[in-house]
Amino acid sequence: MSQQDTIFAMASGAGRGAVAVLRMSGPASATILQGLAGGLPEARRASLRRLRAPQTAEVLDHALVLWFPGPASYTGEDSAELHLHGGPAVIAAVAQALVALGARPAEPGEFTRRAFLNGRMDLTAAEGIADLIAAETEAQRRQALRQADGALARLYGGWADRLARLLAHQEAAIEFAEDDLPTDLGDRARAGAAALRAEMATHLADEGRGERLREGLLVAILGAPNAGKSSLLNALAGREAAIVSARAGTTRDVVEVRLDLAGVPVTLADTAGLREAQDEIELEGIRRARRRAEEADLVLAVFATDAPPDAETLAWIRPGAVVLANKVDIAPAPGLIGGAVPLPVSARTGVGLSNLRDRLAAEAARLAGAGDAALLTRPRHRAALSEAVAWLAEAEVAALPELVSEALRAALRSLGRLTGRVGVEDILDIVFRDFCIGK
Ligand SMILES: Nc1nc2c(ncn2[C@@H]2O[C@H](COP(=O)(O)OP(=O)(O)OP(=O)(O)O)[C@@H](O)[C@H]2O)c(=O)[nH]1
Ligand SMILES: [Mg+2]
Missing domain, CATH: 3.40.50.300 (P-loop containing nucleotide triphosphate hydrolases)
Structure with a gap:
């Protein structure tokens, strides 16, 4: 499953319909679209084109073609949408042409997976999109849309940012103990950890309402x-x-x-x-x-x-x-x-x-549900947050500065797994941005 592949899949549901939407994404999208539609249409504008079989030049369908050059596309890659006439033979013929031109059928979830890998959304937003597609009721739809819009990504990402900053302060207090730094950095890190832990604990104490709404x-x-x-x-x-x-x-x-x-x-x-x-x-x-x-x-x-x-x-x-x-x-x-x-x-x-x-x-x-609040919706979220809370508690009572640091780092890793952005490297950037250490 290489990201170098150009993939395609039906974006609309199975069965006969007036229109069937086929989606393609990957580095060869432009070439493939040129081969199929005889040229690249204007970006993000619907254009009516004849789609032709690559070998025989036989017209397969008249379709609306949309070209989305990366990175400003759903996946972050060059991609395209074909709005075909929605019959099974049309879909099969166009799919065959796409394979002949070098694309392959996508795996389940592969478009959103690429969107995540290309930094278009975090893991919780990707989950929100899955939930939005599965939503059966109004309250489910609202909760999923909120999550797909990044409500949890912002909340958890915000916590991760604060935590990274606390860790940076703590590391600085250790590394540069001799230097001209404020002396209470360690205390501030502990206090910050306590405040963060309280917020997370409140978020966790939701009696499973978001999970219940998602599951029914x-x-x-x-x-x-x-x-x-x-x-x-x-x-x-x-x-x-x-x-x-x-x-x-x-x-x-x-x-x-x-x-x-x-x-x-x-x-x-x-x-x-x-x-x-x-x-x-x-x-x-x-x-x-x-x-x-x-x-x-x-x-x-x-x-x-x-x-x-x-x-x-x-x-x-x-x-x-x-x-x-x-x-x-x-x-x-x-x-x-x-x-x-x-x-x-x-x-x-x-x-x-x-x-x-x-x-x-x-x-x-x-x-189930809680009006406008962003609630966690999966056991995965609960597990990662509980882990982070436990590590923060550990940080608050750790005896040595190095142990505080370790615990904060572990808490950050838990949050990183939750949102899918595990970078501990960016801590160094924060150290230097916040403290201007060295000359
Ligand atoms: N008068 C009256 N009879 C009722 C009412 N509700 C149910 N019944 C009758 O009570 C009997 C039992 O109803 P069911 O709904 O099969 O009862 P159940 O609790 O499912 O019974 P089991 O499946 O055997 O456990 C039937 O003859 C119903 O018509 C009611 O509100 N008023
Ligand atoms: Mg009965």
């Missing part, structure tokens, strides 16, 4: 057989996704539907009714129900108003759980169930369902 929430519906779990799932999904019957023990497997709750993608899982079962299939269903409840971000504990609350579902009423009293059409909801105020609903008549939707949307907003 899992909400598990739990309750005794016949409580009306499957009926509620169907009501919320707006379709008959799960089988409902008057027989206790109807649902055996986990039945899942996807919902969009206030912009947060949610997987709502209906589960087997919890009880002391004999049947081995039902037992397996109940095991799965419990497992799903353990994994869930939110549990909906369902009780029927015409039956006493069962012990196991009561045990699932943990902080944050949503408690439902279903079937209020046949009996009134009790004021409290297991110490919690239940939401009165009827899956049959629809009473209380809009309250339930509002409540779920509020819970989703609480658990």
Whole structure:
């Protein structure tokens, strides 16, 4: 996978369409485009061209051609876009011509990888672009766009800059102890490390909201057989996704539907009714129900108003759980169930369902996303930042200046891995720029 290769790939989705966008990038882009379109069009302007097969000169398509000379392109390299007629035969013929002219099909993510390698974006922005393409809901789209725009790159890059400066001061204090430097450089480095660590710790204490928004929430519906779990799932999904019957023990497997709750993608899982079962299939269903409840971000504990609350579902009423009293059409909801105020609903008549939707949307907003703040979105971010925080803590208590230096350097490396810019070399530049040491 050489960066010297000129690569191409469809930028638009698979299948037939009015237009298919093919993207090319790499050092031979200009030559290849000349060979295919008979000349280089004006940069960054759409031009209508005949595309010809290199050997036979047969016209393959009439296409809009865009030429993006590097470095001011997405990848930073010379690149081009061909807006073809979107049929499979057109695409195949043009791809064949590109290969004949010396390009090769791109690997997954190779354009963005090149953009990163050419310094067009940091790693977190590249991840943001992947997330933007995968985004299914409004809140996901907003979070991904923020990240692709460099919100995390700026935050983490800013921290890395401050850290590099602290390290430079600390190194200077060691190297040039004899010279005419301020004497409290070491103390300042420690204080700076403490301030930085506090900011990072605040950013980390987000209860996983950014990660949850990116991945989607899992909400598990739990309750005794016949409580009306499957009926509620169907009501919320707006379709008959799960089988409902008057027989206790109807649902055996986990039945899942996807919902969009206030912009947060949610997987709502209906589960087997919890009880002391004999049947081995039902037992397996109940095991799965419990497992799903353990994994869930939110549990909906369902009780029927015409039956006493069962012990196991009561045990699932943990902080944050949503408690439902279903079937209020046949009996009134009790004021409290297991110490919690239940939401009165009827899956049959629809009473209380809009309250339930509002409540779920509020819970989703609480658990995932945070309006305008830039949140970390991947375990990778959390791991690297936690590492940096640990090293900063180390720097604050280290006994020797050299150890402070070591710890700061390690913290900087963690941040460097996070953004993908691991340069410790630039510290020297900062030393000399900040201190004018020597003559
Ligand atoms: N009157 C009334 N009946 C309901 C309501 N919700 C569900 N039912 C009935 O209760 C019975 C059980 O409903 P299900 O949705 O299958 O219950 P479940 O909790 O999924 O039951 P299992 O899958 O066996 O665990 C069915 O006959 C439903 O029609 C309600 O709000 N009011
Ligand atoms: Mg059911």
